[in-house]
Amino acid sequence: MGYLVLARKWRPQTFDDMTGQEHVVRTVANAIKLDRVAHAYLFCGPRGVGKTTAARLLAKALNCVKGPTATPCGVCQPCLEIAAGTSVDVAEIDGASNNGVENVRELRENAKYLPQRDRHRIYIIDEVHMLSGAAFNALLKTLEEPPGHVKFIFATTEPHKLPDTILSRCQRHDFRRIPVERMLARLKQIAAEEKAGLSDASLALIVRQADGGMRDALSLLDQVMSACGPGASDADVAEALGAIDRTVVQTLATALIRRDARALLESVEEVFVRGADLKRLAEEVALELRHVLVTRATGRPPAELAESEQRVVVELAQQADPAQLARLFDVLHGAVWDVGRAAQPRLALEMALLKAVQLAPTASIPELLGRVEQLLGPAPRGGPTAPPTRGAPVVAPAARSARTVAADPTPPASTPRDPRNPASAPPGEMPVRTASPAPSATRAAGRVPSTPPGAPEPPVPVARASSAPTTAPASATSDPAPTTSPRAAGTPASAPLRSTGAAGVAPEALVPAERVASAAAESALPLDTSPGGCATGECLPEVAPDRPGRDDPSRPLLERWRAALDTVARESSRHAASLKQGRLLHLREGEVGLAFRPDAGFHRTTVTGQSGRQVVERLLSLHFGRPTRLLVDDRAAPGGEKSLAELDAEERAEHERATGQSVRSHPAIVATLRILGGELEHIQVLERERVGAPGSDVVDEQP
Numbered sequence: 001m002g003y004l005v006l007a008r009k010w011r012p013q014t015f016d017d018m019t020g021q022e023h024v025v026r027t028v029a030n031a032i033k034l035d036r037v038a039h040a041y042l043f044c045g046p047r048g049v050g051k052t053t054a055a056r057l058l059a060k061a062l063n064c065v066k067g068p069t070a071t072p073c074g075v076c077q078p079c080l081e082i083a084a085g086t087s088v089d090v091a092e093i094d095g096a097s098n099n100g101v102e103n104v105r106e107l108r109e110n111a112k113y114l115p116q117r118d119r120h121r122i123y124i125i126d127e128v129h130m131l132s133g134a135a136f137n138a139l140l141k142t143l144e145e146p147p148g149h150v151k152f153i154f155a156t157t158e159p160h161k162l163p164d165t166i167l168s169r170c171q172r173h174d175f176r177r178i179p180v181e182r183m184l185a186r187l188k189q190i191a192a193e194e195k196a197g198l199s200d201a202s203l204a205l206i207v208r209q210a211d212g213g214m215r216d217a218l219s220l221l222d223q224v225m226s227a228c229g230p231g232a233s234d235a236d237v238a239e240a241l242g243a244i245d246r247t248v249v250q251t252l253a254t255a256l257i258r259r260d261a262r263a264l265l266e267s268v269e270e271v272f273v274r275g276a277d278l279k280r281l282a283e284e285v286a287l288e289l290r291h292v293l294v295t296r297a298t299g300r301p302p303a304e305l306a307e308s309e310q311r312v313v314v315e316l317a318q319q320a321d322p323a324q325l326a327r328l329f330d331v332l333h334g335a336v337w338d339v340g341r342a343a344q345p346r347l348a349l350e351m352a353l354l355k356a357v358q359l360a361p362t363a364s365i366p367e368l369l370g371r372v373e374q375l376l377g378p379a380p381r382g383g384p385t386a387p388p389t390r391g392a393p394v395v396a397p398a399a400r401s402a403r404t405v406a407a408d409p410t411p412p413a414s415t416p417r418d419p420r421n422p423a424s425a426p427p428g429e430m431p432v433r434t435a436s437p438a439p440s441a442t443r444a445a446g447r448v449p450s451t452p453p454g455a456p457e458p459p460v461p462v463a464r465a466s467s468a469p470t471t472a473p474a475s476a477t478s479d480p481a482p483t484t485s486p487r488a489a490g491t492p493a494s495a496p497l498r499s500t501g502a503a504g505v506a507p508e509a510l511v512p513a514e515r516v517a518s519a520a521a522e523s524a525l526p527l528d529t530s531p532g533g534c535a536t537g538e539c540l541p542e543v544a545p546d547r548p549g550r551d552d553p554s555r556p557l558l559e560r561w562r563a564a565l566d567t568v569a570r571e572s573s574r575h576a577a578s579l580k581q582g583r584l585l586h587l588r589e590g591e592v593g594l595a596f597r598p599d600a601g602f603h604r605t606t607v608t609g610q611s612g613r614q615v616v617e618r619l620l621s622l623h624f625g626r627p628t629r630l631l632v633d634d635r636a637a638p639g640g641e642k643s644l645a646e647l648d649a650e651e652r653a654e655h656e657r658a659t660g661q662s663v664r665s666h667p668a669i670v671a672t673l674r675i676l677g678g679e680l681e682h683i684q685v686l687e688r689e690r691v692g693a694p695g696s697d698v699v700d701e702q703p
Contacts (some may be wrong), residue, residue, distance in 0.1 A: 007218040010190055011053055013074050013083065018050055018057075019186050019214060020178035027173065028054070029070035032061055037068070038171040040143055040152040042128075044159040045175025048213025051155040052092075054175075055124045056082055058153060059090045063118035078118050089115040090122045095156075096130040104131070104138040111142060111150045120151050128154040129161040136163050143169045177212025180304030187217055196221065197231035200306035201246060205234070207304065209241055244276055244284045250312050252281075253288040256328050256356055257320045264353045268346065278345040279336060282352070286332040292316045293325040324359070331356040375671040551624045557587055562644060564592075567623040568616065575616050578603035583643045585633065592620060593631045595641075608632055656685045 043051040064072035081087035210217035227240040255263035295317040301310040335352035342348035569576035581603040585593035596604040620628040
């Protein structure tokens with residue numbers, strides 16, 4: 001007899017000899033013991049894991065002279081013939097070459113007859129998924145109700161290709177990939193019996209190449225023994241298998257962890273000269289980094305590695321940081337795809353390795369914070385310096401000092417008032433909001449505006465009505481209301497006054513709380529859509545002369561116009577944005593004059609069209625408390641004047657510049673960049689919603 005390959009010589013002859021498929025063996029053995037053997041079985045799983053072998057063992061167990069038994073003798077004539085594939089009652093059919101309906105018809109005819117000698121007539125169909133659709137349909141009836149002496153055993157690597165009608169008629173068993181530890185132990189046993197003389201590292205390499213299939217592992221062992229003979233070295237085994245030498249892989253992993261670029265390039269050069277697959281090299285290095293990371297996380301190396309490889313992995317795990325290992329693995333794992341598709345695989349692999357070398361070692365967040373605190377030193381007496389956050393950009397101290405605070409002229413000494421917390425106000429008093437100075441005053445003082453860039457100035461704060469109104473303290477009269485405002489005389493004594501805190505800006509009186517209800521009622525003012533109405537500019541919405549508005553003539557002109565735009569924006573942000581593009585000519589009783597630049601034609605049309613003018617004039621009348629007409633004269637404005645949109649853009653740019661300087665000089669930022677060895681490329685200043693702005697969570701009218 002000629003030479004018998006190891007895959008056939010060491011094929012399991014009993015269920016106990018099968019490696020890694022205990023869940024299938026246990027089920028089949030119990031079915032035989034309990035006399036519950038199904039008429040059709042489906043064995044599916046990866047290649048080389050024992051599907052056909054299990055089918056033969058089941059046939060031997062059913063037809064053994066001592067059976068049915070889970071432990072066939074293996075010496076009787078049925079057992080010997082089944083093992084050799086010559087039994088007349090056990091037919092092994094190749095589904096790929098017998099996939100037609102004629103072959104199934106022949107099988108059905110033969111299944112009617114009793115077995116010639118054995119207990120059962122058994123049909124083993126390998127690669128059953130290759131049968132045609134007509135063949136499956138012809139097999140359905142026989143497979144569902146076969147004669148009592150017929151058993152079907154199907155084997156396939158692609159069960160998803162089988163029709164559901166076939167799957168529902170079979171008892172399915174899924175075979176698994178053989179675990180690396182079990183396969184390595186079995187391979188050591190066979191190598192010792194065959195006197196191969198291979199090291200554990202060589203056997204581990206064979207196991208990795210087999211990818212979970214015992215048949216592949218035995219075929220590779222046969223190949224190594226034929227190419228290298230007994231006692232082959234690890235390098236010879238790797239060369240015989242066309243695999244990457246483990247020494248090179250370990251050298252690359254060590255160089256990555258130690259950031260040795262020269263060793264990396266020399267190793268890649270060595271592998272390239274040998275003609276090895278560079279994609280396979282990238283895969284092996286990524287796998288080695290995975291072993292190191294697993295060892296660092298679990299405290300023990302993977303069991304599938306040889307003892308010598310385990311020592312190297314443990315040593316590397318002690319040197320490397322887990323976060324750095326994870327980053328290295330990400331780079332190498334991503335390089336596998338790039339190297340496989342690259343026109344120049346060597347260049348792609350070398351650049352990926354050099355990129356991984358340039359990754360700076362990382363540290364945990366607590367460690368970084370601790371190092372930053374050490375560099376900053378002890379916190380100042382006023383409290384620790386907080387680093388800038390995304391939601392609240394750092395603002396220069398001058399900008400913060402420019403903010404104005406509205407407060408009660410004579411707050412009670414026992415009850416401090418928080419301007420931002422209405423609940424902190426004493427009973428019977430109305431909470432007061434903070435306000436910003438006029439933009440012109442802020443720029444004149446050379447300070448950064450306190451409001452976010454691009455946002456309009458807050459509207460005139462409205463005092464909220466109190467359920468229990470009280471009279472103002474006697475000291476409140478020491479701060480007289482401005483005499484330049486015709487509405488100041490009508491301000492109730494209970495409404496506290498405020499000052500802007502900026503030089504050159506007149507004091508401002510809060511609008512009485514009684515106007516809130518009137519303003520809410522005016523928002524439902526009907527439109528005049530009759531011919532010749534407001535759309536043509538001949539009349540304005542009806543507004544009672546004595547109905548109070550939201551305008552405060554004592555304020556600067558731009559602040560009054562900005563407050564009017566806030567009123568418009570509460571109902572129509574589109575029209576407010578278009579009005580903001582116009583340059584203010586005048587703001588007098590009953591009329592607002594604007595001028596638009598030639599490139600702002602869209603915005604001009606938005607507010608001067610028929611429907612746009614109706615909405616704008618109605619809302620302006622609501623704000624000023626009297627019928628107000630919109631006059632647009634593009635020829636009347638000097639070229640040097642600017643619109644609110646242009647002024648806001650300039651303030652935004654100035655704010656971003658000042659904020660960027662403050663962030664770059666912040667001690668926490670400077671210390672962090674010094675620790676990480678990085679640089680600040682871009683600073684984005686996020687705008688915060690202004691109190692009372694459209695869409696803001698806090699609106700003046702809300703209680």
